[in-house]
Amino acid sequence: MARFTRAGAVVGALALVASLALTACGDEQKNPEFVGGSEPSASASAEPGAAEPTTPAAPSGPALALSPGDGTKNKPVSTEISAKLPDGAKVSTVTLTAASGGAVAGTLRTDGSAWVPNAPLKYGTRYTATVTATGADGTSSQGTSSFTTMAKPRSTVGSGLYLFDDKSYGVAMPVVTEFHPGIPKKDRAAVQKRMFVRTDPPQPGAWHWVDNGTQAYYRAPEYWKPGTTLTVRIALAGVPLSNGRYGDVDRKATAKIGRSFVMKVDNATKKMTVYENGALVRTVPVSLGKKSTPSSSGTMVVMEKKESTVFDTRDDPDPANRYVTEIDFAQRLTWGGEYIHAAPWSEHVQGRQNVSHGCVNVSTANARWLFGKTRIGDPITVKGTERRLAAGNGWTAWSLSWSQFVKGSALPVPAGGSGPAL
Numbered sequence: 001m002a003r004f005t006r007a008g009a010v011v012g013a014l015a016l017v018a019s020l021a022l023t024a025c026g027d028e029q030k031n032p033e034f035v036g037g038s039e040p041s042a043s044a045s046a047e048p049g050a051a052e053p054t055t056p057a058a059p060s061g062p063a064l065a066l067s068p069g070d071g072t073k074n075k076p077v078s079t080e081i082s083a084k085l086p087d088g089a090k091v092s093t094v095t096l097t098a099a100s101g102g103a104v105a106g107t108l109r110t111d112g113s114a115w116v117p118n119a120p121l122k123y124g125t126r127y128t129a130t131v132t133a134t135g136a137d138g139t140s141s142q143g144t145s146s147f148t149t150m151a152k153p154r155s156t157v158g159s160g161l162y163l164f165d166d167k168s169y170g171v172a173m174p175v176v177t178e179f180h181p182g183i184p185k186k187d188r189a190a191v192q193k194r195m196f197v198r199t200d201p202p203q204p205g206a207w208h209w210v211d212n213g214t215q216a217y218y219r220a221p222e223y224w225k226p227g228t229t230l231t232v233r234i235a236l237a238g239v240p241l242s243n244g245r246y247g248d249v250d251r252k253a254t255a256k257i258g259r260s261f262v263m264k265v266d267n268a269t270k271k272m273t274v275y276e277n278g279a280l281v282r283t284v285p286v287s288l289g290k291k292s293t294p295s296s297s298g299t300m301v302v303m304e305k306k307e308s309t310v311f312d313t314r315d316d317p318d319p320a321n322r323y324v325t326e327i328d329f330a331q332r333l334t335w336g337g338e339y340i341h342a343a344p345w346s347e348h349v350q351g352r353q354n355v356s357h358g359c360v361n362v363s364t365a366n367a368r369w370l371f372g373k374t375r376i377g378d379p380i381t382v383k384g385t386e387r388r389l390a391a392g393n394g395w396t397a398w399s400l401s402w403s404q405f406v407k408g409s410a411l412p413v414p415a416g417g418s419g420p421a422l
Contacts, residue, residue: 024087061086064143066130071168072147077121077238078194078247080114081106081129083143088136091115095147099126119251120237123152138409153238153246157181160418161234162395163253171226171260172301173377174397175218177234177251182213187241188410192216194239198231202322204417210392217397219405221417223379226277228257236370258375263340265360267295267384270351274370284366285351287343287384289358296338296358298399299381302374304332311337329367331374333360334394342367 049419064083068075081094081192094115096104104127105118121127128146135141162176163169177198183191192207197218205220224230231254236247262275265286272284289295311325330341336358343350345359351359360382379398389399397405406413 004135020048031206061089061133061135061139065131065139066129066131066143066145068145068147070145072145074084074150075147076160076240077123078235079121079147079148079149080116081131082114083131083133085133086135086141089133091131092134092140093130093132095130097128099121099128102139116235120235121149123149123238125149140162155245155247157183157236157241158248159234159236159251161232161251161253163230163232163255165253165255168256168258168375170301170377170379171223171262171373172219172299172379172398173224173230173255174395175232176300176395176397177216177218179214179216183209183216184242186214186311188213188216191236191238191239192410194235194307196233196235200229201225203228206406206409206417207411207412208397208405210408212392215392217395218395221402223260223262223398224257226257230255230257232284236363256287261293261373261375261378263370263378263380265380265382267297270301270354272362272380274373276373282366282369284362284370287346287350287356287361288354288382289356289387290354292358295354295356295360295382296334296336296387296389296393297382297385299379299398300330300333300338300389301395301398302331302333302340302376302378302380303395305371305374305376306332307371307374328364329371331371333395334389336345336390336393338369338394340370375413399409 006134029138041268064085067082068079081096085091089113091108094106094108096106096115097106104121106115107118108115115131117397126146126148128144130142130144132140132142144211150308158180160178163173177195186292188209195207195218197205199220203220204280205218205224207218209216218232232252233332234251239247241247260277263272264275265272265288267288270288272286272287274282275279289321306327307329309327309330311327327339328342332339338358338360340360340362342364343359344358346355346361347363349355350363355361360380389396391399400408402417406417
């Protein structure tokens with residue numbers, strides 16, 4: 001990442017990257033300004049989220065060397081602005097204007113490394129950046145640079161964001177990004193620097209990459225606090241990757257976390273205990289997967305809800321597991337096909353015997369009640385079965401301890417966790 005560095009330091013190259021559109025993901029949505037895991041600095045713009053030029057003090061110090069350098073061509077539309085600063089100096093203003101005269105809004109990263117536009121720049125457009133810095137002695141330095149962005153690339157990486165504006169989610173809802181094809185390992189740190197999350201009230205968090213690079217999850221050490229607002233920007237439009245592809249679009253969402261609703265299933269008792277805002281509200285008999293088709297042990301979250309659907313497993317290699325059945329009150333837990341759902345055919349053994357193909361079978365009455373209470377992102381923990389939940393088989397962010405989870409970050413995670421600085 002190019003940085004606002006001290007005199008004598010080398011100005012690093014801009015860290016830039018990519019993202020996939022999946023059918024379950026929404027298009028770009030209108031959102032407030034993006035920020036990182038901590039509050040951004042407002043000192044580099046006229047007002048929060050704005051980049052209206054201000055009148056800086058007359059420069060009295062040495063001219064600043066900016067990146068991109070003056071006359072640079074074919075820059076990605078994810079370009080950030082950085083400068084080499086005199087010792088002790090701090091950035092006071094950053095302005096970026098297009099050749100047409102339009103000002104670009106942006107935010108200075110809290111670590112001072114770069115100024116990030118709030119939206120992708122336009123392809124094939126000339127921009128002029130001006131940075132003013134003030135030294136500890138009050139002297140002012142300024143630098144100006146003009147550069148041109150590249151033409152729209154032909155090869156892109158698709159991206160998805162499983163979060164939508166103005167929706168309310170459960171306390172275990174991870175920020176889920178998806179990429180197709182997956183992000184190469186060598187590019188993940190640069191991609192992660194462009195994935196911004198803000199929580200209100202503030203809570204630490206970290207990213208974790210699934211091994212093949214097709215998904216990354218963001219979560220906190222514990223479940224989100226009820227009432228939390230998540231503001232997310234996956235800022236990957238035009239970001240170059242080592243495989244010659246570029247990110248497709250920026251994706252944004254601002255969503256709410258609702259009340260706490262937690263389900264726990266113990267295979268030893270074959271009971272589900274349900275807690276709302278920490279209080280036990282119901283105990284539900286269940287039937288889990290039989291030994292030949294066990295349920296997964298681990299913490300899953302509700303990913304999808306269908307009041308009525310059809311389970312069709314006629315392509316299963318085992319004839320004993322092939323069936324077509326109408327299902328009511330189905331709540332998806334894994335991509336592999338594990339659900340909570342009504343199973344009137346097994347009500348006589350629920351609480352005593354496992355007979356399902358891996359799902360959490362409950363009575364129709366309990367399934368209806370649960371369906372009416374849950375939100376996408378509500379957690380369910382199953383323990384004591386013959387199979388462990390596989391990473392990536394659903395939104396598996398919570399199936400790891402925090403110490404295990406942070407090992408999947410492409411960037412160092414401070415103690416306690418934190419989002420990308422912006």
